[in-house]
Amino acid sequence: MSLKxxxxxxxxxxxxxxxxxxxxxxxxxxxxxxxxxxxTDVADLRLDYDTTILPPKKVFQPQRERLATFAMGENxxxxxxxxxxxxxxxxxxxxxxxxLNLLDKAFTEDYPDAHYLSRRDQTLIxxxxxxxxxxxxxxxxxxxxxxxxxxxxxxxxxxxxxxxVDIGTEAGEQLLVKYGDARDAADDHASQKDELQAxxxxxxxxxxxxxxxxxxxxxxxxxxxEHWDELEERCFACGSCTNVCPTCYCFNVVDExxxxxxxxxxxxxxxSCQLDxxxxxxxxxxxxxxxxxxQRHRFMRKGKYLYERFGAxxxxxxxxxxxxxxxxxxxxxxxxxxxxxxx
Amino acid sequence: MAISIYxxxxxxxxxVEQVTDTEKLFHIELPDGQELGHDPxxxxxxxxxxxxxxxxxxxxxxxxxxxxxxxCVRKVGNVTxxxxxxxxxxxxxxxxxxxxxxxxxxxxxKDVLFAGGGLGLVPLRSLINQVLDERxxxxxxxxxxxxxxxxxxxxxxxLDEWVNxxxxxxxxxxxxxxxxxxxxxxxRLECNIGVITTLFPHIDVDATNTIAVTCGPPxxxxxxxxxxxxxxxxxxxxxxSLERRMKCGVGxxxxxxxxxxxCCQDGPVFNYADIKGFEEAL
Numbered sequence: 001m002s003l004k005x006x007x008x009x010x011x012x013x014x015x016x017x018x019x020x021x022x023x024x025x026x027x028x029x030x031x032x033x034x035x036x037x038x039x040t041d042v043a044d045l046r047l048d049y050d051t052t053i054l055p056p057k058k059v060f061q062p063q064r065e066r067l068a069t070f071a072m073g074e075n076x077x078x079x080x081x082x083x084x085x086x087x088x089x090x091x092x093x094x095x096x097x098x099x100l101n102l103l104d105k106a107f108t109e110d111y112p113d114a115h116y117l118s119r120r121d122q123t124l125i126x127x128x129x130x131x132x133x134x135x136x137x138x139x140x141x142x143x144x145x146x147x148x149x150x151x152x153x154x155x156x157x158x159x160x161x162x163x164x165v166d167i168g169t170e171a172g173e174q175l176l177v178k179y180g181d182a183r184d185a186a187d188d189h190a191s192q193k194d195e196l197q198a199x200x201x202x203x204x205x206x207x208x209x210x211x212x213x214x215x216x217x218x219x220x221x222x223x224x225x226e227h228w229d230e231l232e233e234r235c236f237a238c239g240s241c242t243n244v245c246p247t248c249y250c251f252n253v254v255d256e257x258x259x260x261x262x263x264x265x266x267x268x269x270x271x272s273c274q275l276d277x278x279x280x281x282x283x284x285x286x287x288x289x290x291x292x293x294x295q296r297h298r299f300m301r302k303g304k305y306l307y308e309r310f311g312a313x314x315x316x317x318x319x320x321x322x323x324x325x326x327x328x329x330x331x332x333x334x335x336x337x338x339x340x341x342x343x
Numbered sequence: 344m345a346i347s348i349y350x351x352x353x354x355x356x357x358x359v360e361q362v363t364d365t366e367k368l369f370h371i372e373l374p375d376g377q378e379l380g381h382d383p384x385x386x387x388x389x390x391x392x393x394x395x396x397x398x399x400x401x402x403x404x405x406x407x408x409x410x411x412x413x414x415c416v417r418k419v420g421n422v423t424x425x426x427x428x429x430x431x432x433x434x435x436x437x438x439x440x441x442x443x444x445x446x447x448x449x450x451x452x453k454d455v456l457f458a459g460g461g462l463g464l465v466p467l468r469s470l471i472n473q474v475l476d477e478r479x480x481x482x483x484x485x486x487x488x489x490x491x492x493x494x495x496x497x498x499x500x501x502l503d504e505w506v507n508x509x510x511x512x513x514x515x516x517x518x519x520x521x522x523x524x525x526x527x528x529x530x531r532l533e534c535n536i537g538v539i540t541t542l543f544p545h546i547d548v549d550a551t552n553t554i555a556v557t558c559g560p561p562x563x564x565x566x567x568x569x570x571x572x573x574x575x576x577x578x579x580x581x582x583x584s585l586e587r588r589m590k591c592g593v594g595x596x597x598x599x600x601x602x603x604x605x606c607c608q609d610g611p612v613f614n615y616a617d618i619k620g621f622e623e624a625l
Contacts, residue, residue: 076434078436111594252596253349253395253591271596279598282588283560288623
């Protein structure tokens with residue numbers, strides 16, 4: 001697709017113009033960290049962010065959403081609710097793009113999920129090339145997510161005074177034409193961008209001690225590994241790791257009713273396989289009772305099960321679960337430990 | 344508006360029948376005479392609006408459904424507790440049917456051995472009655488049914504019928520006699536006293552021509568599987584129906600995952616050879 005050039009001065013007017021017609025979600029500072037949130041002031045946009053606490057999956061699968069409203073009583077009725085708002089998502093890094101591609105598969109295959117897919121359909125994605133690592137916890141290079149071939153409508157590369165804009169889709173191009181003041185790239189822009197792409201690699205450490213393609217077979221041999229016993233001792237089962245994971249999409253569904261008990265809402269919210277009751281049935285049996293077994297399940301989903309189901313690894317190396325774990329459990333160290341002992 | 348896979352159809356409770364102290368049989372009619380169109384062994388997601396949704400196996404066989412179907416439910420959780428308080432004429436939400444049921448076509452021409460413990464008889468019954476309605480397509484039909492107590496035996500009229508049929512070998516077992524069980528003393532069923540495995544020495548099977556189908560509480564599987572394997576029945580000729588927590592029924596919510604497979608989509612009926620290596624299966 002074609003390459004455009006956007007002056008950095010032209011970014012704020014572009015975003016302001018978008019804000020008039022769309023909900024614009026982008027990275028903003030929150031304390032010492034960053035979050036994706038709807039913009040109310042263009043000055044809050046921080047395209048220089050390192051990483052965010054929660055991944056942008058919350059735009060497509062909100063922490064809490066209504067699936068339906070219903071009337072109770074003698075003639076109960078259900079009305080489907082699809083919570084969707086035309087949105088532009090600004091500043092997604094490529095690791096999160098890879099994660100979103102996986103979520104797309106999960107919510108499309110077999111039984112398409114209209115709630116997720118409506119939001120996906122009504123969201124334009126402007127992604128951002130990472131030229132420096134966000135911190136020492138990420139291992140995107142090892143997971144092959146340092147760049148992304150597809151998934152965004154427009155893709156920005158910071159070239160100093162200007163952004164190079166790769167046009168990913170026709171919708172992206174129309175957005176840029178309608179709202180932005182971009183010009184065609186010259187030949188030296190394209191070569192400059194290629195050089196940046198090539199030279200950035202040396203800044204990113206390859207932190208997985210083996211090829212990520214080996215993960216499914218490695219974990220296939222690691223079901224009875226002692227590492228799970230160690231995690232059994234260390235994990236607090238708080239569920240933080242799955243909350244911040246860009247590819248974790250498990251959910252719970254609960255009914256909430258009004259005080260008069262006449263009507264209510266069916267609510268879907270994020271759930272975590274790390275929580276005690278996740279696999280417990282009404283009769284009391286819990287099919288993943290130990291915390292070690294639950295951590296194993298998480299590792300297996302990230303490195304094996306999702307790959308077998310969707311053809312893509314469930315870990316994109318963003319490092320969020322490592323940063324957030326109060327017990328300092330690291331999936332990267334876990335993978336390396338298991339590899340060192342089994343291969 | 345796009346159609347949501349999570350939207351239940353409101354269906355009518357045509358009748359409610361007390362089966363035991365803790366189980367009721369719910370006869371359900373979908374709106375406008377719609378057929379559920381299920382296979383034996385599949386399940387539905389049942390909603391009580393305001394309380395929630397839970398997976399429930401279908402106990403009626405497709406051969407005996409005519410715009411209606413039946414669920415036999417134990418009062419054990421929030422949704423099932425609310426369901427037990429409902430009366431004929433009231434409405435429940437239904438989604439489904441979901442999952443893979445029993446591969447009945449692979450069983451034609453073969454002997455079929457059923458082993459159901461407690462509530463496990465509920466999903467098995469959808470297949471048993473289908474097999475009996477197409478009786479000439481199958482070899483021997485052997486039904487082993489167990490319960491903790493006589494008063495907890497489900498579908499006693501049908502058990503009685505199976506016991507008395509010449510073309511069904513039906514043996515019953517209860518773990519212990521309950522004191523003062525006054526349930527229809529004139530219809531008191533002949534029961535072995537002991538766990539369900541104590542029935543196996545009483546049957547002979549043609550191991551290479553028998554399909555075994557079993558369902559029951561987790562503790563039961565290990566011992567019943569040992570008995571079935573002991574008879575020489577190959578692992579790939581054994582089917583199990585498993586229970587899991589589910590919040591969607593369509594392979595998304597993650598709750599029912601057993602190692603790499605999803606109970607709601609790959610199951611709830613599994614071939615034993617496919618899952619015997621899965622530690623989380625039982």
